[in-house]
Amino acid sequence: xxxxxxxxxxxxxxxxxxxxxxxxxxxxxxxxxxxxxxxxxxxxxxxxxxxxxxxxxxxxxxxxxxxxxxxxxxxxxxxxxxxxxxxxxxxxxxxxxxxxxxxxxxxxxxxxxxxxxxxxxxxxxxxxxxxxxxxxxxxxxxxxxxxxxxxxxxxxxxxxxxxxxxxxxxxxxxxxxxxxxxxxxxxxxxxxxxxxxxxxxxxxxxxxxxxxxxxxxxxxxxxxxxxxxxxxxxxxxxxxxxxxxxxxxxxxxxxxxxxxxxxxxxxxxxxxxxxxxxxxxxxxxxxxxxxxxxxxxxxxxxxxxxxxxxxxxxxxxxxxxxxxxxxxxxxxxxxxx
Amino acid sequence: xxxxxxxxxxxxxxxxxxxxxxxxxxxxxxxxxxxxxxxxxxxxxxxxxxxxxxxxxxxxxxxxxxxxxxxxxxxxxxxxxxxxxxxxxxxxxxxxxxxxxxxxxxxxxxxxxxxxxxxxxxxxxxxxxxxxxxxxxxxxxxxxxxxxxxxxxxxxxxxxxxxxxxxxxxxxxxxxxxxxxxxxxxxxxxxxxxxxxxxxxxxxxxxxxxxxxxxxxxxxxxxxxxxxxxxxxxxxxxxxxxxxxxxxxxxxxxxxxxxxxxxxxxxxxxxxxxxxxxxxxxxxxxxxxxxxxxxxxxxxxxxxxxxxxxxxxxxxxxxxxxxxxxxxxxxxxxxxx
Numbered sequence: 001x002x003x004x005x006x007x008x009x010x011x012x013x014x015x016x017x018x019x020x021x022x023x024x025x026x027x028x029x030x031x032x033x034x035x036x037x038x039x040x041x042x043x044x045x046x047x048x049x050x051x052x053x054x055x056x057x058x059x060x061x062x063x064x065x066x067x068x069x070x071x072x073x074x075x076x077x078x079x080x081x082x083x084x085x086x087x088x089x090x091x092x093x094x095x096x097x098x099x100x101x102x103x104x105x106x107x108x109x110x111x112x113x114x115x116x117x118x119x120x121x122x123x124x125x126x127x128x129x130x131x132x133x134x135x136x137x138x139x140x141x142x143x144x145x146x147x148x149x150x151x152x153x154x155x156x157x158x159x160x161x162x163x164x165x166x167x168x169x170x171x172x173x174x175x176x177x178x179x180x181x182x183x184x185x186x187x188x189x190x191x192x193x194x195x196x197x198x199x200x201x202x203x204x205x206x207x208x209x210x211x212x213x214x215x216x217x218x219x220x221x222x223x224x225x226x227x228x229x230x231x232x233x234x235x236x237x238x239x240x241x242x243x244x245x246x247x248x249x250x251x252x253x254x255x256x257x258x259x260x261x262x263x264x265x266x267x268x269x270x271x272x273x274x275x276x277x278x279x280x281x282x283x284x285x286x287x288x289x290x291x292x293x294x295x296x297x298x299x300x301x302x303x304x305x306x307x308x309x310x311x312x313x314x315x316x317x318x319x320x321x322x323x324x325x326x327x328x329x330x331x332x333x334x335x336x337x
Numbered sequence: 338x339x340x341x342x343x344x345x346x347x348x349x350x351x352x353x354x355x356x357x358x359x360x361x362x363x364x365x366x367x368x369x370x371x372x373x374x375x376x377x378x379x380x381x382x383x384x385x386x387x388x389x390x391x392x393x394x395x396x397x398x399x400x401x402x403x404x405x406x407x408x409x410x411x412x413x414x415x416x417x418x419x420x421x422x423x424x425x426x427x428x429x430x431x432x433x434x435x436x437x438x439x440x441x442x443x444x445x446x447x448x449x450x451x452x453x454x455x456x457x458x459x460x461x462x463x464x465x466x467x468x469x470x471x472x473x474x475x476x477x478x479x480x481x482x483x484x485x486x487x488x489x490x491x492x493x494x495x496x497x498x499x500x501x502x503x504x505x506x507x508x509x510x511x512x513x514x515x516x517x518x519x520x521x522x523x524x525x526x527x528x529x530x531x532x533x534x535x536x537x538x539x540x541x542x543x544x545x546x547x548x549x550x551x552x553x554x555x556x557x558x559x560x561x562x563x564x565x566x567x568x569x570x571x572x573x574x575x576x577x578x579x580x581x582x583x584x585x586x587x588x589x590x591x592x593x594x595x596x597x598x599x600x601x602x603x604x605x606x607x608x609x610x611x612x613x614x615x616x617x618x619x620x621x622x623x624x625x626x627x628x629x630x631x632x633x634x635x636x637x638x639x640x641x642x643x644x645x646x647x648x649x650x651x652x653x654x655x656x657x658x659x660x661x662x663x664x665x666x667x668x669x670x671x672x673x674x
Contacts, residue, residue: 081566091448093459094431097647099492099502109494111502111649113565114428119572126427126457133566135643135651137496156492160433160440162470163480168433168442235415235466236446246472286449309468311449313431315442317468 001186003179003320003327006030007167010175011159014103016070017087017206019152020044024066027178027201034185035199041218045211046201050185053196058222060195062330063212063288064178065205065228068171069312071132071153073102080140081133082110084153088206089312092126098314099156100134104147109156110136155314165320166245172316174205176306176323177227180249183327184334192336195223202288212288216295223261224292224301225333227326230279232307232317243307246319248275249326252303256284256293261302268333274325279305304329338513338661339501339654342493345509349435349488351404351421352536355379358400362512362531369519370529380545381531387523391672395528395551395633396518396664397542398511398558399535399622402504403646405467405487407436410478414471416441418487420462422536427459428647433490434467439480441469441487489648499653500577506650508535510640511557514661521665525672535622539589542622546629553596553671554635555664558621559652560584560614562641571615575641577653580610581660582639586617589624595674596636596667603666610659612641634674638664 015023024044031038035048044066053059069088076082082102096114101107113133134153136143159169181199188197198219203211205228216224230250233242243250251265269276284290285303293301306326309317350358359381366383367373373383381400403422410416416436420429434441443465448456467487471477491504515529528549534540546554564576575582583600585592604611627635640660643651 077566079566083566089448091431091445091451091456093427093456094445095427096425097428097644097649098431099494099649109496109502111496111644111651114425114644114647114649115565115568116561116563116574116645117423117425119563119568126459131567135496135565137498137500137502137651137653142497156494157433160490162440162442162468164470164472164476166470168440168468168470231447231450234444234446234468235411235413236464237450241450309447310431310442310444311447313445313447315431315433315444317442317444317470 001183003183003323006182007176007179007323008159010179011169011172014154015066015068016152016154017067017204020066020203024201027066030182031199042214044203045215047215047219048199050197050199051193057196059198060334061198061200061219061221061224062181063200063202063224063226064181065174065202065288067203067206069206073147073149073151073153076140076143078140080138080143082136084132084134085129091313094313095127095132100153101156102147102151102153104151106146108136108146110134157314166317167320168315168317170314170316172308172318173229173311176318177229180306180323180326181227183323184330187327187331188334193334194336195334197334205288209288209291212291216292216299220296221299224299226287226289226303228287228303228305229308229311230305231311232309234309243277243279245307246321247277248322249329250277250279250305250307252279252281252285252305254281254285257289257302258300261300265302265329265333269329272332274328276329338517338657341516342510342513345512346493346503346505350400350402351486351488352401352534354486355400355533359531362516365516366519376544376548378541378544379533380541382545382549383529385519385523385527385529387525387527389525391525392552394525394668394672395530395549395554396515396668397530397532397554397556397622398515399508399532399541400512401533401536403536407481407483407485407487410474411466412474414473414477416467416481418467422646424646426462426465429465430460432648434487435490436467436469436481436487437485439469441467444468491648496651499655500651501654502649502651504648506642506652507559507645510559510652510657514557514664517661518665524669527668532622539622539625543625546626546633550630551633554626554633555667556621556623556635556637557664558637558639559642559645560639561619561645562643565643574616574618575612575614577641577643577656579612580656581663582612582614582641584614587619588617589620590627590635592636593634596634599670600636600663600667604663607666609662611663
């Protein structure tokens with residue numbers, strides 16, 4: 001599979017938390033090339049079962065979330081401005097004049113209103129959500145034909161290539177996690193596996209890992225690996241708290257994770273000469289791992305994270321090398337020696 | 338005019354780097370000019386004979402747009418830059434840019450890693466950098482030189498049925514009106530000047546006004562409209578859909594009263610929507626032109642534009658048409674004053 005093409009395709013799907021249906025169906029379509037059995041859990045969570053399952057083997061879940069951060073329409077003013085609130089953690093500092101798409105009966109393009117300099121006192125204020133409005137060029141009457149309260153809003157941005165192996169786009173968190181799982185399955189085709197493998201494509205991670213909570217219960221795995229993104233170092237970030245782009249998957253170590261799985265992942269990487277990084281967290285991980293680890297009787301859980309710059313912005317940056325290295329690590333972890 | 342505007346807006350031409358814009362314009366106007374030349378700063382000065390000769394009229398617009406210039410390549414391969422022209426950092430953070438032909442982004446510290454205070458404060462321009470995907474300084478130096486210009490990457494999109502969104506509407510809208518007017522049969526001999534370096538202090542028009550030495554000048558521009566949600570009364574300055582903007586005064590010029598009255602007189606007699614500005618804000622090439630040599634009687638006709646100097650400026654096409662009709666009629670009357 002062409003990993004760059006896959007990441008670009010996944011990044012350009014639109015699916016904010018709670019509005020994942022079309023993205024989930026599209027992603028399910030890609031997984032159906034690798035998995036012939038699937039289940040839908042709750043609202044739009046997809047579980048894709050990979051390969052022959054053997055009742056003597058443990059069930060391992062590879063989890064990635066489908067949803068991306070975005071906004072939700074809350075009101076249309078008489079002048080036709082669309083008021084919104086956030087879905088997940090959005091940096092309000094970068095909202096002014098940002099192009100967006102409102103996903104109504106049809107997609108409506110708009111621009112987030114920006115207050116010009118003559119009306120601000122020095123330009124250091126950041127819009128509060130109450131003051132965020134979208135300008136669509138349409139009147140209230142025109143808008144009401146196409147959009148309703150509760151429709152979702154995403155950044156209007158294309159995924160583009162930077163130099164080397166790097167890409168920029170929106171929603172790379174966590175579509176590149178999905179891409180690395182796809183690539184891992186591609187590597188595992190026809191191979192003997194240590195585990196029964198299920199892939200959970202979870203919804204609503206950005207609202208507090210809600211999809212993963214019910215999937216963890218329904219699928220009831222023995223081991224779970226949350227394949228998500230984490231902070232890559234860039235100017236303005238603390239080097240001590242970040243991974244580095246291009247240096248491989250970040251294996252999580254945390255009191256809330258299974259030290260056994262962390263060590264096994266490290267061992268796998270070292271044995272196979274796969275570059276990796278360690279991400280130490282002191283408590284919760286803020287990924288779906290937090291839900292698996294305490295599901296039912298408890299699940300041995302770990303995080304494998306792809307380093308990413310500018311998280312939750314329309315200009316997230318990843319290195320394709322990291323997706324490749326993450327896929328190698330996952331595949332080697334699952335493959336029979 | 339929309340297609341012409343689209344073509345012009347999508348060309349990159351930061352102040353001091355207008356060549357690409359100028360070349361496209363020359364191609365479009367060379368067959369209708371009796372004479373054209375490029376002066377030492379890069380201004381394009383054209384002369385077209387009309388049916389009659391009257392007093393000397395100059396119509397002008399500026400070719401340059403706001404953008405960035407690379408000032409330093411950091412050790413990690415990111416680029417530090419200066420803003421060329423007045424740009425608010427909140428419309429810079431989180432955007433895609435082009436550095437020459439190379440894709441880049443202007444990122445920011447992930448919102449998760451900002452303190453509560455930092456989240457409420459717009460970033461300073463100095464804290465921002467361009468990421469082209471380079472792994473280090475040597476990698477970046479293969480693609481970028483100090484002094485290279487960078488531009489907003491922005492789609493030219495239609496918003497609803499009446500409006501368009503693009504970068505560089507300021508002042509390719511003026512350029513588009515001029516190009517169209519130059520293809521009409523003119524009543525009077527007219528100089529058409531496409532200026533450089535407006536955004537860094539009216540530099541081009543200072544010298545072109547001197548060399549053309551006109552009796553009258555009409556400056557075609559785009560001006561700030563802030564008729565957005567939550568702004569009322571005079572603070573809107575001017576409004577989209579209310580026609581051409583002819584102000585009595587801005588931060589650079591007190592406009593010629595005769596020409597101001599003539600504009601509204603023509604607009605009334607010909608049913609051309611026309612509005613004035615309700616705040617003394619902004620400025621344009623008029624500031625340099627009206628005090629050139631012994632003084633030039635000057636007026637500016639502007640299209641009202643939301644989110645000026647951002648990658649997502651928005652205008653209403655009807656307003657551009659109104660400006661065009663008004664300027665065409667003014668050009669038939671002014672030389673006989």
